[in-house]
Amino acid sequence: MGASEQRVNEIAQYMEGLGRRARVASRALARAETGAKNRALLAIADAIAAAAPRLQAENRKDLDAGRMRGLEPALLDRLELTDARIATMVEGLRQIVALPDPIGAISDMSYRPSGIQVGRMRVPLGVIGIIYESRPNVTVDAAALCLKSGNAAILRGGSEALHSNQALAVCIGEGLAAAGLPEAAVQVVETADRAAVGELLRMKDYVDVIVPRGGKSLIERVSREALIPVIKHLDGVCHVFIDAEADAAKAVRIALNAKTQRYGTCNTLETLLVDATRAPALLPELAQRYREKGVELRGCARTRDILPDCVAATEQDWRAEYLAPILAVRVVDGLDAAIDHINTYGSQHTDAIVTENYTHARRFLREVDSSSVMVNASTRFADGFEYGLGAEIGISTDKLHARGPVGLEGLTSLKYVVFGDGQIRQ
Amino acid sequence: MGASEQRVNEIAQYMEGLGRRARVASRALARAETGAKNRALLAIADAIAAAAPRLQAENRKDLDAGRMRGLEPALLDRLELTDARIATMVEGLRQIVALPDPIGAISDMSYRPSGIQVGRMRVPLGVIGIIYESRPNVTVDAAALCLKSGNAAILRGGSEALHSNQALAVCIGEGLAAAGLPEAAVQVVETADRAAVGELLRMKDYVDVIVPRGGKSLIERVSREALIPVIKHLDGVCHVFIDAEADAAKAVRIALNAKTQRYGTCNTLETLLVDATRAPALLPELAQRYREKGVELRGCARTRDILPDCVAATEQDWRAEYLAPILAVRVVDGLDAAIDHINTYGSQHTDAIVTENYTHARRFLREVDSSSVMVNASTRFADGFEYGLGAEIGISTDKLHARGPVGLEGLTSLKYVVFGDGQIRQ
Numbered sequence: 001m002g003a004s005e006q007r008v009n010e011i012a013q014y015m016e017g018l019g020r021r022a023r024v025a026s027r028a029l030a031r032a033e034t035g036a037k038n039r040a041l042l043a044i045a046d047a048i049a050a051a052a053p054r055l056q057a058e059n060r061k062d063l064d065a066g067r068m069r070g071l072e073p074a075l076l077d078r079l080e081l082t083d084a085r086i087a088t089m090v091e092g093l094r095q096i097v098a099l100p101d102p103i104g105a106i107s108d109m110s111y112r113p114s115g116i117q118v119g120r121m122r123v124p125l126g127v128i129g130i131i132y133e134s135r136p137n138v139t140v141d142a143a144a145l146c147l148k149s150g151n152a153a154i155l156r157g158g159s160e161a162l163h164s165n166q167a168l169a170v171c172i173g174e175g176l177a178a179a180g181l182p183e184a185a186v187q188v189v190e191t192a193d194r195a196a197v198g199e200l201l202r203m204k205d206y207v208d209v210i211v212p213r214g215g216k217s218l219i220e221r222v223s224r225e226a227l228i229p230v231i232k233h234l235d236g237v238c239h240v241f242i243d244a245e246a247d248a249a250k251a252v253r254i255a256l257n258a259k260t261q262r263y264g265t266c267n268t269l270e271t272l273l274v275d276a277t278r279a280p281a282l283l284p285e286l287a288q289r290y291r292e293k294g295v296e297l298r299g300c301a302r303t304r305d306i307l308p309d310c311v312a313a314t315e316q317d318w319r320a321e322y323l324a325p326i327l328a329v330r331v332v333d334g335l336d337a338a339i340d341h342i343n344t345y346g347s348q349h350t351d352a353i354v355t356e357n358y359t360h361a362r363r364f365l366r367e368v369d370s371s372s373v374m375v376n377a378s379t380r381f382a383d384g385f386e387y388g389l390g391a392e393i394g395i396s397t398d399k400l401h402a403r404g405p406v407g408l409e410g411l412t413s414l415k416y417v418v419f420g421d422g423q424i425r426q
Numbered sequence: 427m428g429a430s431e432q433r434v435n436e437i438a439q440y441m442e443g444l445g446r447r448a449r450v451a452s453r454a455l456a457r458a459e460t461g462a463k464n465r466a467l468l469a470i471a472d473a474i475a476a477a478a479p480r481l482q483a484e485n486r487k488d489l490d491a492g493r494m495r496g497l498e499p500a501l502l503d504r505l506e507l508t509d510a511r512i513a514t515m516v517e518g519l520r521q522i523v524a525l526p527d528p529i530g531a532i533s534d535m536s537y538r539p540s541g542i543q544v545g546r547m548r549v550p551l552g553v554i555g556i557i558y559e560s561r562p563n564v565t566v567d568a569a570a571l572c573l574k575s576g577n578a579a580i581l582r583g584g585s586e587a588l589h590s591n592q593a594l595a596v597c598i599g600e601g602l603a604a605a606g607l608p609e610a611a612v613q614v615v616e617t618a619d620r621a622a623v624g625e626l627l628r629m630k631d632y633v634d635v636i637v638p639r640g641g642k643s644l645i646e647r648v649s650r651e652a653l654i655p656v657i658k659h660l661d662g663v664c665h666v667f668i669d670a671e672a673d674a675a676k677a678v679r680i681a682l683n684a685k686t687q688r689y690g691t692c693n694t695l696e697t698l699l700v701d702a703t704r705a706p707a708l709l710p711e712l713a714q715r716y717r718e719k720g721v722e723l724r725g726c727a728r729t730r731d732i733l734p735d736c737v738a739a740t741e742q743d744w745r746a747e748y749l750a751p752i753l754a755v756r757v758v759d760g761l762d763a764a765i766d767h768i769n770t771y772g773s774q775h776t777d778a779i780v781t782e783n784y785t786h787a788r789r790f791l792r793e794v795d796s797s798s799v800m801v802n803a804s805t806r807f808a809d810g811f812e813y814g815l816g817a818e819i820g821i822s823t824d825k826l827h828a829r830g831p832v833g834l835e836g837l838t839s840l841k842y843v844v845f846g847d848g849q850i851r852q
Contacts, residue, residue, distance in 0.1 A: 229826045250848035257850035377846025387544050399839040400655045401827040413825040420803025422676035424683035
């Protein structure tokens, strides 16, 4: 056996050990009382607050190593555990304590003609594998959401945050122990070897769902290699359509906010569609406002007839997720053309119409096949907190299981419960 | 290019054509009104009723070919389109008309502090691929469930039912056309080549979910090869646990019904667990009753102390789905041992406790990790019709998306809908 083969075998064994312990812990967690889960979350918050100096010392090791390796400043920034970020983690834990426990809730109870009573009970999925990149606060957020929803977690953060994540794992373990819950309920993968990710994605017997959090290349790799279901979103090519009957002030406000409130988020506007009857009046005003914000416009031929300075958009621009101050602009002939464009080029993430027309609003809501469809609101609202989920583990552009912002409910399933008095099937 | 490679290419092209047309049809179906979908279902029912002689003539071709190929009598029986079976298909279509349309329903609407109003709308999944074996009635059942839930369907039945399925497809096409819906909403794969199944399982861009209906080898092949999410159940290793505080009459009635009402179904009892304190009194009576029905018992050592004639169970028996008049029997020490046995050896399908003890019932419901958990009722009730779903496309032992009996709702998803008055994100 070669050295590299042996290494892979060792990692496979290590990961299987994590998986086996997670599966056992998941059973205890599934039946843990709400009070015990909340006590653990509060104890983790206290442990993190008390360990701040130690956490920052470990974090400095990661920052120093990152600088040595020439990590980009943006990445180093995300990696840093500042006082404010530690306080935010602690506050986030307390917020998750305040959320209602989804587990054990029974809904839809009804009597059937046979005399049995049938309902559905919300239950944990079991073991969640989370794969993420540099930000160490994800370690605590993800652990807390899994814990509250009664799931065991296996966390695999970026290798550049290894010391920080291990120090946070110690705090999490202390909190779990203080509440009498198994420490294997949350396990952090302690090797930087990328083979560990491959193993995690294939452990069908031990892991029920994988949640990747990070850039597109991470999510693509996870989707390609996983033998386990994945909750993910790939692209956020979001649209705002200014309808023939849009209120002009709302149209300008929403189109501007959806693009410029933040550039790097998945619910940011990437292609603006404008009804041909409104383009001559609205596009010059919008172009002026975007110019003030430093946004580059890339327009179709009809857009450039109105805005001669505008760069010409190519076919690729309709599919682009810029995540930058660039916006594609297309003039369309009415609602049907807008819906057609969105269903053809969009990524089924978030799309909005600006209109005062009742029938157009209804048709847009029904016919645009995206995880969030909006009328007269900025696409930037597509977010677990804004939707009232209380927390967000990610956004799903898939249709099966969870769609759109995923909160605690997305980490649960429903089982049927049947109450009888000795009924048998005839 | 070799002949076989060329054949595979031709099939790939053929299947891609089906997929592309299904995707286009799915858009029309997603926005189809309830009335149009119901008119199509009734027109299909009428077309089938009117075409009975032609359907049976085509069915005879399949039966003759099957006899020539030496198909087993049980398979030939399932293949036959008798008058009664045609009447049942027609009746089934009318029942699906009577079910409420799940599509477009909006739930959980609430105002958020930002002023936006958020809810969730039920929407179709898109294109459903159904892979099944010899029974031609599945062609009609599956088409009807997909149609009612606003999904396009690609149906791939067994090669031994090819003529029957094509004749049914003609009736389905007539019904769709009569209601003004696209005929590509339901397409039957017209080649017996097994390569077509492989293609169907890989057409990520055109198919949203695969539902296999058939024996274990089919489902295992589909699970192994599919690049698309699969709604499936593999095994039904169901348990009844007779608790220390069981009512004796209920225990005997349920244990007998769960095993003997039908042997070949996935919700049939396969392992009976009996609390050690009740075994000496109950096992002899149960053994007598099972003997009268011709059921062979395979017991653990403690069972055989009480029933000396009983065959010895091996480790394999605890994992066996007999689908036959055979029952594994194990004496256990209390509730914890029973739950442990079920979570270790079971298939997370359906498990029941017989008890009058409130706390034991509550713990069993919470801690047994199966898609259906029951108190004082026969496992045979785990069924879409018995649960009031109105129809059943299958039973899922997976946890993601759909769990337990899957009705129309399992073929749908939820998207977020947001209503605003020009709100922007601060």
